[in-house]
Amino acid sequence: MVQRTTLNMADIARQAGVSIASVSRALSGAPGVSPETRKHIRSLAHDLGYTVSPDAARLARGTSGRVAVVTPNLSHWFYSAMLDGIVTALHEVETDVLLYEVKHERERTRFFAELPARRQVDALVLIALPISDEERQRLDKMEVAVVMAGGVLGDHPHVRVDDVAIADQAASHLLVAGHERIGLIGSGGTWVLPYAAPAGREQGYRRAMDRWGVPVREDLVVRPVWGTGGGAEGMAQLLCLRRPPTAVVAFSDEVAFGALLTLRRAGVGVPERISVVGIDDHELAEAFDLTTVRQPVTEQGVRAGELVRQVLTGREPEESQVELPCRLVLRGTTGAPRPT
């Protein structure tokens, strides 16, 4: 026997001198109560500090007004900026967010295995999380709506940027400036399931080079592990070459930061000797004075949140596969190649 501890809908009903049903209707906005009654009940509820129990409501109604957001990582800028957008958008429509972090392969497997337990949510937002076919099938079989933020997942609604185009822009910028020996610090991909971005971005780099008729020198393409450390290492690798590149495209800003660190330590002038362009426009890119191609991360999150809302509202969203534009942000780490 659990001690009754909070106010009840019945308490409100009693005090207002109406039935529980009326209270429910008044509070939920459903029709069937006169404006005055509604107002009276509402103000009473407010004064008493009463609010409808979401759990009971969910049980009775069948939907929870709750959404789960699943992210592979919380402490990295990209994911948290995305999350920020999602939460902001969802907050506006009074939708609660349940947060799940699945860092490792194992956790992911487990998460999807336990997914049925999560039927406490109406929808699932995946932040750039790659999943296996089997997991996708499980998802499809469930009655939750699924939205992908920062990627693609079958026919589910999604929001993302064009990774190929984004890297193409980065490389093109260097090509336009006259660079030819352009390196790429890509990503080693230590994941079991591949994230979409690395492959797409490498492809974009190659596409741009192709278009300009500049052959890709494979020794200028390195793939260290992801992150600042990897960037530093990758850059070091490139510096060891007989003829280092005059410019590099970094797979992401974080990688570029690492590359810049190596260059600074090596006493290599940026952009005099080597130009560096990143991808993402990390919140600290400006502090590094890094030229980069900006992808609107928080906005992607917001859009994803809106997609969720639309899907939940029932009406099929006008446009459920959103692709946001990216654009070059010129700062101080790129310039023309030094005349030989």
Place this chain on the structure above:
Amino acid sequence: MVQRTTLNMADIARQAGVSIASVSRALSGAPGVSPETRKHIRSLAHDLGYTVSPDAARLARGTSGRVAVVTPNLSHWFYSAMLDGIVTALHEVETDVLLYEVKHERERTRFFAELPARRQVDALVLIALPISDEERQRLDKMEVAVVMAGGVLGDHPHVRVDDVAIADQAASHLLVAGHERIGLIGSGGTWVLPYAAPAGREQGYRRAMDRWGVPVREDLVVRPVWGTGGGAEGMAQLLCLRRPPTAVVAFSDEVAFGALLTLRRAGVGVPERISVVGIDDHELAEAFDLTTVRQPVTEQGVRAGELVRQVLTGREPEESQVELPCRLVLRGTTGAPRPT
């Protein structure tokens, strides 16, 4: 009438040829069912992909196994690293996390006003969120457990670092190296309710100076707005002085990053001409080669998560006011003052 869409406990009961009560007991681990029956029911439930509805369980039982985490900001490193720790710790004990972001004063007010609605959670974790007295009282009156992560809140359990000590360490490092003209880039505090860190850190700076008998020159103390931009501006301000400092303590690493940018642009050698020390050990501090005082952020989150668990388990935590140690991380932005 909502269409029954998922499996029911009744479905399982029927198939297993037992009563609903037995299924509930078998699945929840409660006593009262024979080991064989339990096993049978469990495997059946597993095969059918059935899981107990958390909502119904909560309704019937009165507790939700859900915790709300409230943060003023999601996209900044500090908060998301903290969140990361909290989520990780809570994930281990199967506690779901509801996430709330309250960016502005107004949202905060609203959040606390609506708090009763949140009785869907068993506990509340506040990430370094300053709240008003009135709000605190509301909190105290509610039956939720409250844990503060990265700060103090009345007698509630909390995890944090000593901001005074942390800034003291930063300044001392410079003093030991022989600096005397040490600037402070603090924080302007545009918040209505003051965050604890700024004041504490400024105090720590002053304490260290005092201890070394070095008078604080007020013109060397600037308080721009928080963040990288503020840091850049604050540093610029200091550079304008007739005699700029030979070293600066930045209120946080992000501020230090901005300061470094200004110095680089101004062509001022770091640390030859000016040393810079930050506070926090931001995930990118290493990329900036920034000397800083490290505070264990994610770990604070983890500890906060553990506090929640303890509080929820009922047993009063052995130690509910945790203060984690910080330590200087030497990197390349500090050195001895240049001999005059």
Place this chain on the structure above:
DNA sequence: GTGCAGGACGCAAGCGCTTACTATGAACTG
């Protein structure tokens, strides 16, 4: 053989809501 303890299980009363259905009376219509 009788009595009793105790384990395994079913019954049924909620938990706090939503909502289909029904009742009531006021406002209209012809």
Place this chain on the structure above:
DNA sequence: CAGTTCATAGTAAGCGCTTGCGTCCTGCAC
């Protein structure tokens, strides 16, 4: 003035679970 209509309000049947209590049965002591 009877006959309708319609807005408002109440009744009560669940939603899917937990749990106190009662029942039954087996095993054992006397």
